[in-house]
Amino acid sequence: MSALLAAIERFYDAVPRRRADAEVHGPLTLFVRRGDGWPYYARPTLGHAGPVSVDDMAAMRARQRGLSFPESFEWVLETTPGLDAAAEAAGLHVRRCPLLVLSGEPVQVAAPADVSLGLVTPDDPDLAAVQAVAYVAFGAFDTAAGLAGPAERDATAAALPAGHATSWTTSLIDGTMVHAAARGRAGELAGPLCVGSYQHAEEVAEIVGVGTLPAARRRGLAAAVTAVLARRALDAGNRTVFLSAQNDDVARVYERVGFRRVATACIAEPPEQA
Known part of the structure; x- marks a missing residue:
């Protein structure tokens, strides 16, 4: 090994x-x-x-x-x-x-002019909406652009399980997770549109949960959020930054940021769970 x-x-x-x-x-x-x-x-x-x-x-x-x-x-x-x-x-x-590992410095990916990028704090007024983006993004059938957007995000935010919301907030406070978000500044795609996180231990950081609302896809938001997280992870002293991609198409998004495939991450579940 x-x-x-x-x-x-x-x-x-x-x-x-x-x-x-x-x-x-x-x-x-x-x-x-x-x-x-x-x-x-x-x-x-x-x-x-x-x-x-x-x-x-x-x-x-x-x-x-x-x-x-x-x-x-x-x-x-x-x-x-x-x-x-x-x-x-x-x-x-x-x-x-x-399974991809960051090779060198991350390539910073600019967000569209109508989108802001930044880290998420425990007192963020959009905290529930930020968390809901991931539920909507990963609830979509695939990674293609679609109709689900801010309305679905906001409905999901209003129905978040209390335990999940509390755990998420706790991770922000104690620093075990770092979250970033891309947010639309105004218009039909206002508010949190893409989110991602990293967890860390042993000077290693794993970027996880990068997801974009289907209505906001194909704008480079996932790559931009990944770049923000990778930069922060390195600045925090982590020597290795890695992630797993859903498939080869998604892996190409991360390769734009400077990640390179080094191995294969496996997940096994019963067919009815997969």
Whole structure:
């Protein structure tokens, strides 16, 4: 394993422990969230050198069902080779996503003249709308432009689950997550249009949750927000900045900012969850 992938593995093990208890089940570790918020997943146990069998996968899935958790697994293919085959043999659907690392300084991407870029603060008056952008963006069927825009964002903001909103605000206050947003200055596309975040540990930062309202896509907003986050992550002292892309088309957006593909991030779920 390269030093770069080893650093990313340590990051993956460290980040969930802030808000979850780690249950080690041999070659797999399940992160059991404390309190409200998105449930975590299972991933290879840090430092475990042996293979992961179909029986290991079945036992972990049973534990996740017992806790009423999603049967979800995440790992890096090049770090844990063979786990994809075991997951598929266990009846799971495996998604293979480009994993990219920032190479050098990020390329700053200018936003359109009618859009502002900036970091999000805990006292931001648009905080609920900023968070709602991600729900609408990732609820769309694909990454194409569409009709869902500010109206759908605002309706979603009004119905946000209290636990998710509280967890999000807490992460802003304690600095475990850094969020950025692109906002329309006026008109039909006013307010938060694109959001993204990074989480960090062990001098490694992962950019996550970059999403644009379908009605505001194809304007370069995702690349611009990613560039803001990458710049901030480096300025905060992180030595490695990485992310995973949904597919090759999305990866090309990040390549504009200076990211280069180095590995493959895998997510395994039952077909009905995928």
